[in-house]
Amino acid sequence: MDPSRFVLTDRQWLTIEPLCPGGLSAPGRTGVDTRLFLEAVLWIVRTDAPWRDLPSEFGNWNSTFRRFRRWVQADVFKRIFDALSNEPDMEYAMIDATIVKVHLHGMGAKGGLRARP
Numbered sequence: 001m002d003p004s005r006f007v008l009t010d011r012q013w014l015t016i017e018p019l020c021p022g023g024l025s026a027p028g029r030t031g032v033d034t035r036l037f038l039e040a041v042l043w044i045v046r047t048d049a050p051w052r053d054l055p056s057e058f059g060n061w062n063s064t065f066r067r068f069r070r071w072v073q074a075d076v077f078k079r080i081f082d083a084l085s086n087e088p089d090m091e092y093a094m095i096d097a098t099i100v101k102v103h104l105h106g107m108g109a110k111g112g113l114r115a116r117p
Helices: 010-019 034-047 061-073 076-084
Strands: none
Touching (some): 061 076
């Protein structure tokens, strides 16, 4: 797969890589390309597609899914999330009810919502 189409930046990958299990020096069988595996997981998350629809460029869908399940059970994704959430990312702004005023119609004013038994 073309690395220019990856979602993870090189800087993010350098932060994530030490948190990923396995590697060339690890005992036992490990995944061939951990970054490609993470890109496959991000593809699934972005598209909301079933695992069987994972493009073949990411490898066998079943192997990728099994590796995903092992990482979930080992809390690897939580460690990655915790490491990345320390960096402020203003790409997305969150708005919740604590800072948004409700229109009068939404508060039950005349013609608005009413609680009825």
